[in-house]
Amino acid sequence: MWLRLARTRGLGAIGFARAIAHYGNAADAIDDLPARARSAGRREITIPSRDTAEAEMEQIDRFGARLITGLDPDYPDLLAAIPGPPPVLIVRGDPSLLERPGCAMVGARNASAVGLRFARELANGLGREGVAVVSGLARGIDGAAHSGAIETGTIAVLAGGIDHIYPPEHADLHARLGEQGLLLSEIPLGQTPTARDFPRRNRLISGLALGTLVVEAALRSGSLITARYAAEQGREVMAVPGSPLDPRARGSNQLLRDGAHLIESVDDVLDILSKARRPEPPVGGLEDLPAERLADLFPDDESDPSHHESRSEPTARTPLDRLRALLSPAPVSGDELARAADLPVGEVQAMLLEMEMSGEVSTLPDGLVQRRRQS
Template identity: 40%
Template sequence: MAEQTELLNILRLMLTEGVGPITFYKHMQTYKSLEKVLQAVAVKKPLCPQSKAEDEIAKAQKLGVKLIAYTDSRYPESLRQLNDAPPVLYALGNTDLLNYPLSMAVVGARNASINGRKIASRIAYDLTENDVLVVSGMARGIDSAAHKGAMYAKNKLGPTIAVLGTGLDVIYPAENKDLYQMIAAQGLIISELPFGTAAQVSTFPRRNRIISALAAGTLVVEASLHSGSLITAKCALEQGKDIFAVPGSPLENRSQGPNHLIKEGAVLTENAEDILNILSISQNRQIKSTQLSLKPLDKVENSVNISDIKIADPLPEKEEKLSLIELITFEGVDIDELLRSSGLAQAEFFSQLLDLEFSGKIERQAGNRVARLK
C-alpha cells in the first residue's frame, strides 16, 4: 500500500506541467518527502489531479505495463546514477533485463544503407550470442536492424531492450508495429514518457541518455554529423562509457559521424569481436546468462495484445520513404537485396535502376551488384 501511494505521488508530480526529473530531484533534496514536495509545488502551480495519476496506473494495468519508480529494486542502478534519471519507468516485457549483467547500445541512421543495416544486425546478433544485451531506440534503419539481429540470436530467443521517445502506448514509426510486438514478447520496451505522448522532435534526444546509461558502451553505425546518434554517443561519453564506431567511405554523408568519432578516439569497429575485446569478456569477465522465459520469434505473433496501442502520426518532413539512390552505397550492394529493401514492384524497381544508371549516378559491378558514383 505504501509503495502504491509513493508511485501515485511520483506520478502526480511528473504529470504536473513544468516538473521534470531535475526539478523533481531538487525538490526531493530540499523537502525530503513526496508529501512535502506535493505541498510545495501546489503553492506555485496547479498540481496534477490525483484522479489523473490513478488513470495512468489503471491504464498500465490494462496494458500489462509495469510502472517502476526510481526507489524500486527493479530500477536499473546504472540509470539511477544520472542526475536526471526518470523518476518513473514505463516497462512492457521482461523487466529482469533492466539489470542484465552487460549491455551494449547500438544506434545509427534512420536512412541507413543496406550494408549498414547488415553490419548492425550482424554485430547485434554476435553480441547477443556472447551474452551481451543489445539496447536501441526502435527507430527505423540501424535501430530496427540491431533489434532484429539480437532477437534472431540464441535460436531466435535473444532478448533486446527498446527505449521509446513516445509514450509506451504509441508505436513510432508506424512500420515498426510488428517489431514492437516481438520486442514486447521477447525482450523489453521502456519509456519515461506518460501514456499518449506522441512522437515529437524534442522527445527523442531526451531518451538517448537512457539508451547510453543502460549500456557499458555505445556503437554508432552510420550517422551524419548532426545525427541524434551522436547525441547518444555524447551522453555515453559524459557517463564514462566506451564509444565504438563503424568506419565508412568519406564520400558517404552517413559515414561522417562514425568517422568523426573515430578521429576523436572512438574504437574503430568492424565486427562484434572488436567490442568484445574491449569489454574483455572472454578474459576478465564471467558473464552469467540471465534465465529468461521467452518465446521464439515464430511464435510471438499473438502473444501481446496491442489493440489499445496507437500508431503515431509521422513527424513533419521526417518520414519520407528512402529513394532508391539512398539505399545504394559507394561500396556497392547486391541487386536482389536492393529490390527487397526498396519495397518497389519489380518492374518499377528496374525502371528506376535503369534511370539511375543512364544518368551516371550508379554503375554496375561484378556479381550482380551496383554502386553509387560521386
C-alpha cells in the same frame, strides 16, 4: 506520491531529483513545494491529484505494462547513475533485460543497405553473447538493430508513450518487442512525442548501456547527440568506420577522429564492453535549499533548443527513391537491395540498369553495384 511528484508539470527529471534530495521524500515535497514556489515569486506549480495518478496506474495495468520507480529494486543501476535519471519508467515485455549488460546501437534513418546488414549482424551477435541491444525504434539502423536482436534480447526506448507506434511500418516489430523484448519510456501512455522528447529519449538509450555504438550518422544527427550523452555519462563511445564518399558516414568517422573506439566486429564490441567501468549511482543529497533558490528545482536545461533532434521524416517515397537511399559507395548485391527496399528483385534490377545508364551507379565485375562518386 512518487508518481504525482514525477508528473508535476515543469519539474522535470533533474528538478525531481533535487526535490527528493532536498525534502527526503515525495510526500513532503508535494506538501511544501506549492507554498515555497509562491513565496519565491514563482508561478503556481501543478501537481496531479491522487485520482489522476491512480487513473494512470490503471491505464498502465490495462495495457499489460508496469511502472518502475526509482524506489524499486529492479530500477536499472546504470540509468540511476546518469544526471537527472527518470523518476518513473513504464515498461512492457521482459524486464529482466534491464539486468543484462547493455550496448546502445544507433545510426542513420536513411541508412545504406550495407549499414542495415551490418547493424543486424552486430546486434544478433551481441544478443547471442548475452548483451541487451538498446535502441530507439526509429527507421534505419535502429530498426535493423532491434530486428537482429529480437530473438536474443533488445530494448526499445520510445520518445512517446510505449503504446504509440512510430514509425507506422514498425507496427509488427513494436508488437514483437512488447512480447519478446522490452518497450520502455518515461512518458505516460497515450502521449505522442514532441521535439524535446527525442533528445530526452536519447539520454536514456545511452544511459541504459555500458557503451554506445554508432553505425552510420551524418555530421548533424540525433545519433551524435546520443554519442555525446554517452560520453557525458562516462560510457564508452564506439563507431563503425564508413566510406569518406558517403555523407552518412561523416558523423561516425568524426567520432573516430575524436577518439571513439573503432568497431569492425562483434568481438571488438565485446572487448570494449568487458573493460567498461560501471558507474555507480550518486550517493548523498543536496544541502538545504533556501526559498530564494527554489528555481534550482525547476531547471531549464532539458528544454535547451540546441538539444532538439530534427523530427523531419520523409513522406511516402517512390520505389526509386527508396532504392537510391539504400545505395552507398560500398558494393552491395541487387538481392540485398531488394530485401532492404522490400521490392521485387526484377523491379530492382530494372531500376539499377536505368541508374547505371544514367551514371548514378556502377556495376562491378562480380555483379555488385555501388553509388558513383559525384563529380
